[in-house]
Amino acid sequence: MPKYLFFGFTNPVPGREDEYNDWYTETHLPDLLKVPGIVSAQRFKLADHQRSPGPHPYKYLAVYECETDDVRSIVSELKARSGTSEMPISSAMDTERLMYFFEPITDVKSTEA
Template identity: 55%
Template sequence: MPKYTYIVLTNPVEGKEDEFNDWYTNTHLRDALDVPGFVSAQRFELAGAQRAERPYPWRYLAIYELETDDLQKSVDALAERYNTPAMAISEALHPERLGLLFEAMTPRLEARA
């Protein structure tokens, strides 16, 4: 079955970081995993050491893995649930965000022992 990676870059609304992190970690990730095709979800926070100089537009990253024979069906299911009781969206989520889907081009490589 084809595998895809969905990356989402986000920020909280100013002054609502705790609310944002609680909602994203404890509610939104689980809601996303209820969408057909979504098989895993993990959040990340921007690390202190970076190769590029500031500014960094986003502080948070979520990575979702999908396995589906019909990617468009999964994308449509996500869109249908967005901001409904099945996937409530917190007001602490800043409206400017970026979400992109990727399909692997190569097998996953690991460091040599």
């Protein structure tokens, strides 16, 4: 089955970072994992040291692994559920965000033989 990565770049509303992180980890990740085709989720925080000095517009990243024959079905489900009781969106998350699906074009390469 085809695999995709779904990336969500977000920020908290200033002064509400703890609330945002609690909601994202405890509510939002489990809600997304209920969407058919989304098989895993992990969150990341921007590291203090970067290759370029910035500015870096997003402090947080969520990565979701997806397995589906039709990525449009996941997109449709996300749109349908977002902001409903199935997937409430916290007011602690800034409204500016980026969401992208990527599909692989190579096999995974590693340093292991």
